[in-house]
Amino acid sequence: MNSLESASLIVLDAVSKRFDLPDGRTFDAVKSVSLHIPAGSIFGLIGQSGAGKSTLLRLINLLERPDSGSVVVDGQDLTALPKSQLRQARQNIGMIFQQFNLMQNATVFENVAFPLSLHGKRSKKEIAQRVAECLALVGLSEKSGSYPAQLSGGQKQRVAIARALAPRPHVMLCDEPTSALDTGTTRTVLQTLREINQKLGVTIVIVTHELSVVQALCDRVAVVEAGEVVEEFAVADASTPRRSVLGKELAVEQQRQHILQEWEAQQAAAPQASH
Numbered sequence: 103m104n105s106l107e108s109a110s111l112i113v114l115d116a117v118s119k120r121f122d123l124p125d126g127r128t129f130d131a132v133k134s135v136s137l138h139i140p141a142g143s144i145f146g147l148i149g150q151s152g153a154g155k156s157t158l159l160r161l162i163n164l165l166e167r168p169d170s171g172s173v174v175v176d177g178q179d180l181t182a183l184p185k186s187q188l189r190q191a192r193q194n195i196g197m198i199f200q201q202f203n204l205m206q207n208a209t210v211f212e213n214v215a216f217p218l219s220l221h222g223k224r225s226k227k228e229i230a231q232r233v234a235e236c237l238a239l240v241g242l243s244e245k246s247g248s249y250p251a252q253l254s255g256g257q258k259q260r261v262a263i264a265r266a267l268a269p270r271p272h273v274m275l276c277d278e279p280t281s282a283l284d285t286g287t288t289r290t291v292l293q294t295l296r297e298i299n300q301k302l303g304v305t306i307v308i309v310t311h312e313l314s315v316v317q318a319l320c321d322r323v324a325v326v327e328a329g330e331v332v333e334e335f336a337v338a339d340a341s342t343p344r345r346s347v348l349g350k351e352l353a354v355e356q357q358r359q360h361i362l363q364e365w366e367a368q369q370a371a372a373p374q375a376s377h
């Protein structure tokens with residue numbers, strides 16, 4: 103094992119996924135992708151619509167089983183596990199979605215408790231304690247008895263984050279978590295994700311088409327085009343030239359943000375004009 107592999111929490115090795123289409127043809131959605139995702143990082147998957155980002159994300163927890171290649175998470179080769187052990191290993195991988203996927207007829211408390219009660223080993227008291235902790239982490243303690251319909255989009259996504267966190271996963275997969283939210287709400291959800299990464303050390307993999315989200319949140323990013331990773335880089339690395347169209351667009355967005363921040367800093371430092 104080399105040092106990159108040993109520092110990686112998630113290792114995808116030459117994973118491929120082919121879908122059968124209704125007309126009898128096949129479609130190669132992911133083509134022999136290898137990725138090393140460092141422990142404790144926030145890793146972005148970006149690309150055009152249909153590039154294969156969501157499929158790649160779903161290969162990490164085997165929601166999609168790869169046709170070939172291996173998926174190792176936390177040292178465990180998920181592709182080699184029997185069903186019962188895979189169910190156990192998945193407790194280590196939380197997931198959130200664009201449309202939140204909350205149970206509408208259940209309270210916030212019941213939604214967050216759901217993954218804990220699935221495995222029948224915990225007492226009611228333990229579950230209640232863990233739910234309270236997770237709701238406090240996402241700042242929604244006072245909404246425990248509410249129903250999803252009574253919450254804003256950002257609050258719903260934070261309930262989904264609390265639910266994903268409840269079994270204490272080391273990894274959180276996020277599929278376009280802010281695409282259904284406005285700018286202000288997006289900011290609060292990104293803040294919550296950042297806190298989870300920093301306070302709990304949870305490794306986050308996020309699919310997004312929003313470059314501003316990558317800029318605000320991610321340490322590293324992989325650009326996906328037609329089922330392949332065409333480029334991967336550290337978001338803060340401005341010196342290595344970007345090759346892909348999206349990589350270049352992200353560099354422009356970063357420059358724009360940088361200029362804006364410098365201008366704001368100058369304004370703040372300048373002596374106030376007298377009236």
Ligand SMILES: Nc1ncnc2c1ncn2[C@@H]1O[C@H](COP(=O)(O)OP(=O)(O)OP(=O)(O)O)[C@@H](O)[C@H]1O
Pocket residue numbers: 121122123129131149150151152153154155156157158311
């Ligand atoms: N179950 C499936 N059966 C057939 N084709 C599929 C299936 N799931 C995904 N695809 C196809 O695979 C390709 C990649 O889909 P995927 O959802 O991974 O892309 P994406 O990059 O996440 O796109 P978007 O940003 O639009 O969600 C698409 O062309 C899609 O139509």
